[in-house]
Amino acid sequence: MAPKAAPSCRLVFCLLISAAVLRQGLGWYTVNSAYGDTIIMPCRVDVPQNLMFGKWKYEKPDGSPVFIAFRSSTKKSVQYDDVPEYKDRLNLSENYTLSISNARISDEKRFVCMLVTEDNVFEAPTVVKVFKQPSKPEIVSKAPFLETDKLKKLGECISKDSYPDGNITWYRNGKVLQPLEGAVVIIFRKQMDQITQLYTMTSSLEYKTTKADIQMPFTCSVTYYGPSGQKTVYSEQAVFDIYYPTEQVTIQVLPSKNAIKEGDNITLKCLGNGNPPPEEFLFYLPGQPEGIRSSNTYTLTDVKRNATGDYKCSLVDKKSMIASAAITVHYLDLSLNPSGEVTKQIGDALPVSCTISASRNATVVWMKDNIKLRSSPSFSSLHYQDAGNYVCETALQEVEGLKKRESLTLIVEGKPQIKMTKKTDPSGLSKTIICHVEGFPKPAIQWTITGSGSVINQTEESPYINGRYYSKIIISPEENVTLTCTAENQLERTVNSLNVSAISIPEHDEADEISDENKEKVNDQAKLIVGIVVGLLLAALVAGVVYWLYMKKSKTASKHVNKDLGNMEENKKLEENNHKTEA
Numbered sequence: 001m002a003p004k005a006a007p008s009c010r011l012v013f014c015l016l017i018s019a020a021v022l023r024q025g026l027g028w029y030t031v032n033s034a035y036g037d038t039i040i041m042p043c044r045v046d047v048p049q050n051l052m053f054g055k056w057k058y059e060k061p062d063g064s065p066v067f068i069a070f071r072s073s074t075k076k077s078v079q080y081d082d083v084p085e086y087k088d089r090l091n092l093s094e095n096y097t098l099s100i101s102n103a104r105i106s107d108e109k110r111f112v113c114m115l116v117t118e119d120n121v122f123e124a125p126t127v128v129k130v131f132k133q134p135s136k137p138e139i140v141s142k143a144p145f146l147e148t149d150k151l152k153k154l155g156e157c158i159s160k161d162s163y164p165d166g167n168i169t170w171y172r173n174g175k176v177l178q179p180l181e182g183a184v185v186i187i188f189r190k191q192m193d194q195i196t197q198l199y200t201m202t203s204s205l206e207y208k209t210t211k212a213d214i215q216m217p218f219t220c221s222v223t224y225y226g227p228s229g230q231k232t233v234y235s236e237q238a239v240f241d242i243y244y245p246t247e248q249v250t251i252q253v254l255p256s257k258n259a260i261k262e263g264d265n266i267t268l269k270c271l272g273n274g275n276p277p278p279e280e281f282l283f284y285l286p287g288q289p290e291g292i293r294s295s296n297t298y299t300l301t302d303v304k305r306n307a308t309g310d311y312k313c314s315l316v317d318k319k320s321m322i323a324s325a326a327i328t329v330h331y332l333d334l335s336l337n338p339s340g341e342v343t344k345q346i347g348d349a350l351p352v353s354c355t356i357s358a359s360r361n362a363t364v365v366w367m368k369d370n371i372k373l374r375s376s377p378s379f380s381s382l383h384y385q386d387a388g389n390y391v392c393e394t395a396l397q398e399v400e401g402l403k404k405r406e407s408l409t410l411i412v413e414g415k416p417q418i419k420m421t422k423k424t425d426p427s428g429l430s431k432t433i434i435c436h437v438e439g440f441p442k443p444a445i446q447w448t449i450t451g452s453g454s455v456i457n458q459t460e461e462s463p464y465i466n467g468r469y470y471s472k473i474i475i476s477p478e479e480n481v482t483l484t485c486t487a488e489n490q491l492e493r494t495v496n497s498l499n500v501s502a503i504s505i506p507e508h509d510e511a512d513e514i515s516d517e518n519k520e521k522v523n524d525q526a527k528l529i530v531g532i533v534v535g536l537l538l539a540a541l542v543a544g545v546v547y548w549l550y551m552k553k554s555k556t557a558s559k560h561v562n563k564d565l566g567n568m569e570e571n572k573k574l575e576e577n578n579h580k581t582e583a
Contacts, residue, residue: 028125028127029044029124029125029126029127030126030127030128030129031126031127031128031129032129032131032227033103033107033128033129033130033131033227034103034130034131034132034133034226034227035103035104035105035130035131035132035133035163036102036103037103038099038100038101038102038103039099039100039101039103039107039128039130040097040098040099041056041097041098041099041100041111041113041126041128042095042097042126043095043096043097043098043113043115043124044113044124044126045096045113045115045122045123045124047095047096047115048115048117048120048122050117050118051073051115051116051117052072052073052074052116052117052118053070053071053072053073053116054070054071054073054092054096054113054114054115054116055067055069055070055071055113055114055116056068056069056092056096056098056111056112056113056114057111057112057114058109058110058111058112059109059110059112065112066081066083067081068080068081068083068086068090069081069090069092069098070092071092071094071096076094078092080092085104085106086100089101089102096113096115098111098113100128103130104130105130105132105163105196105197105198106197107128107130108128108129108130109127109128110125110126110127110128111125111126111127111128112124112125112126113125113126129227130163131163131164131224131225131226131227132161132162132163132198133162133224133226133231133233134159134160134161134162134166134199134201134222134224134233135159135160135161135162136159136233136234136235137157137158137159137168137220137221137222137233137234137235138157138158138159138235138236139155139156139157139218139219139220139235139236139238140155140156140157140158141153141155141156142154142155142238142240143155143240144241145240145241145242145243146207146209146213146240146241146242146243147209147242147243147244148209148210148211148242148243148244148245149208149209149210150208150209151182151183151185151206151207151208152206152207152208152209153204153205153206153207154205154206154207154218154240155204155205155218155238156202156203156204156205157170157202157203157204157205157220157222157235158200158201158202158203159200159201159222159233160198160200160201161196161198161199161200162198162199162200162201162222162224163197163198163199164199164224164225165190165192165199165201165224166199166201166222166223166224166225167188167201167222167223167224168188168201168202168203168220168221168222168223169220169221169223170186170203170205170218170219170220171218171219171220171221172213172216172217172218173216173217174217174219177205177207182208183207183208184205184206184207184208185205185206185207186203186204186205186206187203187204188201188202188203189201189202189203190202201222203220205218205220209240209242211242211244213240213242214242215239216239217237217238217239218237218238218239218240219234219235219236219237219238220234220235221233221234221235241275242275243274243275243276244274244275245274246272246273246274246277246278246315246318246321247273247274247321248272248273248321248323249270249271249272249273249281249313249314249315249321249322249323250270250271250273250323251268251269251270251271251311251312251313251323251324251325252268252269252270252271252325253266253267253268253269253311253325253327254266254267254268254269259330259398259399259400260303260327260328260329260330260399261329261330261331261332261396261399261401261402262303262304262305262329262330262331263302263303264302264303264329265299265300265301265302265303266299266300266303266307266327267297267298267299267300268283268297268298268299268300268311268313268325269296269297270283270296270297270298270313270323271296272315277296278296278315278316279295279296280293280294280295280296280316281293281294281295281296281313281314281315281316282294282313282314282315282316282319283298283311283312283313284311284312284313284314284322285300285309285311286307286308286309286310286311287309291313291314291319293316298313303329304329305329305330305331305359306329307327307329308327308328308329309326309327310324310325310326310327311324311325311326311327312324312325328359329359330358330359330360330396330398330399330402331357331358331359332356332357332358332359332362332394332395332396332402332403332404333356333357333358333404334354334355334356334392334394334404334405334406335353335354335355335357335406336352336353336354336355336392336406336407336408337352337353337354337355338350338352338408339406339407339408340407340408340409341409341411342408342409342410342411343411343413344382344410344411344412344413345382345412345413345414346382346383346384346412346413346414346440346467347381347382347414348379348381348382349379349380349381349382350379350382350410351378351379352376352377352378352379352390352408354366354376354392354394354406356394358394358396359396360396360398362394362395362396363394363395363397364376364392364393364394365392365393365394366390366391366392366393367390367391367393368388368389368390368391369388369389376392377390382412383412383466383467384412384414384438384440384466384467384468385466385467386410386412387410387411387412387440387467388409388410389407389408389409389410390407390408390409390410391405391406391407391408392405392406392407392408393405411440412440412467413440413441413491414438414439414440414467414491415439415489415491415492415494416437416438416439416443416487416488416489416491416492416493416494417437417438417439417487417494418435418436418437418485418487418494418495418496419435419436419496420433420434420435420436420483420485420496420497420498421433421434421436422434422498422500422507424506424507425474428503429476429503430474430475430476430503431474431475431476431477431500431503432472432473432474433472433473433474433475433483433498433500434470434471434472435447435470435471435472435485435487435496436468436470437468437469437470437471437485437487438467438468439467439487439489439491439494440467440489441489441490441491442464442467442469442489443487443488443489443494444487444488444489445459445461445471445485445486445487446485446486446488447459447471447473447483447484447485447486448483448484448486449481449482449483449484450481450482450483450484450497459471459472459473460472460473471485475500476503477500477501477502477503478502478503478504479502480499480500480501480502480505481499481500482497482498482499482500483497483498483500484496484497484498485497485498
């Protein structure tokens with residue numbers, strides 16, 4: 001609603017009177033604008049019908065007016081005064097609303113809208129406030145590290161180009177940091193650019209850190225006022241490397257200390273739990289009181305069993321802070337006696353021993369010709385089948401790669417032994433003569449007919465197994481002959497003869513030699529028969545015991561029955577006597 005007009009008066013005088021009246025009636029009106037936006041100021045005075053013109057002015061700090069825009073109500077023309085800071089920035093609308101583009105800090109003034117009639121002047125003041133949002137705060141000049149229990153500058157939080165100036169706050173893990181003597185020191189500074197009139201705010205933080213600050217985020221914020229009120233902008237998080245002294249030392253053994261064997265390389269690694277970790281340590285070897293200064297690792301090459309013991313390491317400047325580790329160097333010794341190639345005669349005794357010496361219990365396996373044996377070999381009387389390649393192998397299961405093996409190649413030699421047999425074919429037309437030979441090296445067999453001395457080559461031989469084989473010939477003699485079998489190896493030449501009657505003369509056949517395989521079958525059958533007999537004997541024994549117990553119980557019961565019967569007869573006799581007496 002428009003203020004009341006002053007009484008008719010001279011123009012200049014009325015202007016002064018009206019201004020005072022309007023100041024009293026309208027009061028203050030504020031327009032808030034963001035930096036760089038357009039400031040829009042309504043006149044806030046109802047345009048009178050007899051309006052002559054309207055004007056806008058602003059007041060200097062000393063109160064003197066500066067006119068900046070004029071608009072005639074009749075000519076509809078607009079004139080802008082020659083004010084350099086508002087050149088090409090003003091726009092006065094028909095309703096006398098003044099717009100100022102590209103708002104600046106210097107636009108913070110008291111502007112006045114003036115509507116002039118023939119007899120009155122109407123004024124409406126407007127105060128302009130300009131706000132500039134500061135830049136996002138940033139933590140700069142960050143400390144490369146912080147040390148526990150030391151007050152040290154953490155960094156600076158800076159926010160630029162603010163209007164009006166803002167306030168900076170520090171946070172640790174999202175909680176506000178308040179100044180604390182000797183632990184938290186915050187220094188705030190602000191600086192205004194004389195040209196732009198914008199503020200730069202800086203806050204430095206000195207902080208005494210602890211191990212609890214490890215991986216803790218630090219942030220800062222700037223709080224400022226804008227056209228719509230108070231706002232806060234936060235910085236990015238900053239995490240600092242916290243230095244703290246070593247409080248504990250540990251020692252590592254590589255590879256794992258449970259798997260070290262003779263010939264390995266041992267690497268000792270000493271670690272401190274400080275930050276940064278210590279770079280040098282003292283290493284103490286078993287039996288050596290003086291430490292060896294080295295980096296955090298110390299290597300022993302080609303270790304032996306006497307390297308077993310306690311290994312220690314400590315800080316160079318604090319020898320009382322020490323760590324130790326017990327190391328066992330595993331070893332495995334194997335001694336096979338005899339070993340290598342051994343040649344013995346059939347029937348000889350051969351003691352064999354495989355002696356093991358190890359850092360812990362070891363497994364022993366015997367192999368013969370790549371076949372695992374159930375027990376260690378023992379030879380009280382050697383046979384040809386005992387010959388072969390024996391291997392004694394041992395290992396520590398817990399230690400990878402720790403194995404030992406030695407071998408014995410046993411050769412059983414023997415002079416040729418001959419046994420001859422003959423058998424008449426069921427048809428009666430031929431006879432089979434067999435020369436059984438055993439010996440090693442393999443004897444060569446030759447047949448001859450005694451008297452004529454001719455060598456018989458048409459023979460059939462069996463495979464040579466376990467020092468034995470045979471040669472067989474089939475003949476149909478028309479007269480009595482003598483066959484000679486000769487067996488010869490590097491040890492001896494053996495000869496045996498057999499008389500064979502003519503095919504027309506019947507004679508007793510000699511049994512064939514039982515092979516080793518058949519012998520084993522016979523032995524197995526004998527064992528089976530013995531087992532059955534023993535089982536039957538045990539069963540008979542059990543049955544006998546049961547029968548004896550039964551008979552014993554029966555006799556006892558019989559005695560009781562006889563006793564009862566005797567008592568009954570005595571009672572009967574007594575009753576008869578009583579009857580006689582009464583009669």
